[in-house]
Amino acid sequence: MTTLFISDLHLDAERPEITELFGRFLRDEARGADALYILGDLFEAWVGDDDPSDTGTLVAEALRAVSAAGTPVSFMHGNRDFLLGHDFARRAGMAILTDPSVVCLYGRPTLLLHGDTLCTGDVAYQQFRAQTRNPTWQRQFLAQPLAARLAFAQQARAASKAHQSGLSSQGTMETITDVAPDEVAGVFARFGVDTMIHGHTHRPAMHQVDVTGRARRRIVLGDWYEQGSVLRVDAAGERLEALA
Template identity: 50%
Template sequence: MTTLFISDLHLSADRPDITACFLHFMSTEARGIDALYVLGDLFEMWIGDDDDSPFHQQIKTAFRQLTDSGVPCYFIHGNRDFLIGKRFNQETGVQLLPEHTVVDLYGTPTLILHGDTLCTLDEGYQRYRKKVHNRFIQWLFFRLPLSYRQRIGDKMRSGSSQTNQTKSQSIMDVTPTEVVRVMAEHQVRQMIHGHTHRPDVHTLFVDEKAASRIVLGDWYDHGSVLVCNPQGCQLETRDFQPQ
C-alpha cells in the first residue's frame, strides 16, 4: 500500500534530464500504487490545453498509460500550470482537484495544496495571482492565437524570474500564521504542499495540538518523491540518469 506525491517538476523540452527521470518514474515506480498526486507546477509553463506539441503529447501519454493501468492520478494547479483544464483531464484520465483538498491518507486527514496561497507576505505575487485567476481574463487569454499566448507566457516567465531575484527568501516562503489558520480551518493535523522548493518536515501546533507540514522538493537537480504508506511518509530523491 503506497501513495506517492510529487510537485514542482517544471517539465519542459529544455530539460530532457528531468523528463527522462519523470517518464521512468511513471513507467516503473508509479505502477501498481494506490494513487499518485501531483501538487502543481508539473510544467514550466502551460498556456492552454490546445497546445498539442510533441513534448506535451509525450507527457500526456505517460499519464494515460498510468491511469489506464488502474492507478488513480490527481492534480492540483500550480502557479505555472493553473490553465490546465478539462481537455487535459479527458486526454489523460487525471482528475483535477480544488486548490485546497483534504484527503484520507491511511486514516490521517491531510490537507494537500500547491502552497502558493500560503505565501501571504509576497503581496506582489498575491495581486498577480488574483488577476490571472480571474475567469474573464482567462476567457480573453484563450481567445488569443496560440503563438501570441506562447510569447505572453515566455515574457511572464522571464519577468517572474527577474522579480524573484530581488525578493528575500522569507517573503517567498510560507507565512507560519497562515499555515496554522488554514490547517485549523480545515480541521487537519497534517499538510502536504510544494511551491517553495524547500523539502522538509516541519512540526507545529494547531489549536494546541501537534501537527506536521510536509514540503515537497523540486526536480531541478534530482527527482523528489514523497512516499506514504500506513506506517508514515518519507521524502526521497531519485537520481537523473546520464544522458
C-alpha cells in the same frame, strides 16, 4: 501499498532529462501505487490545452498509461500550469483536484495544496495570482492566438525571474517566498486536520507545527529541477526522498 505525491516538476523541452526521469518514475513505481497526486507545476508553463508541444504529448501518454494500469492520478493546478484544462486531463487520464482539498490517507484526513496561497508575504505575486485566476481573465487569454499566449508566458517567466532577483538583492528572498507562519496556522485551524502536504516553495522538509496547543505536520515536496523528489505515504507513515 503506497500513495505517491510529487510537485514542481516544471517539465519543458529545455530539460529533456527530467522528462525522461519522470517517465521512468511513472513506469517503474507509479503503476504499482495506490494513487499518484501531482500538486501543481507539472509544466514550466501551460498556455492552453491546444499547445501541440511534444513534451505535453509525451506526458499525457505516460500518465494515461499509469491510469490505465489501475493507479488513479490526480492533479492540482500550480502557479505555472493553472490553465491546464479538462481536455488535457482527459487525454492524461487524470482527475483535477480543487486547491485546497482534503483526502483520507490510510485513515488520516490530510490537506493538499499547491502551496502558493500560503506565501502571503509575496504581495506582488498574490496580486498576479488573483488576476490570472479570474475566470474572465482566463477566457480572454485563452481566446488569443497561441503565438500571443506563448509570448505572454515568456514575458511572465522573465518578470518572475526579475522579481526574485530583486528580492535576493534586498535580502528578503528567503522570507518573502516562503510560507507565512500565521497563514499556515490559520489554514490548519480552518480545516481541522493534523497533516498538510504542499509544494511550490522548493524547500523539501517535514515540519512540526504547534497550532493552538496541538501538534501538526507540514510536509513540503521538493522540485525536479536537478533531480526528482517524491513523498511516499503508507499506513506506517511518510518518507520524503530524492530521485536520481
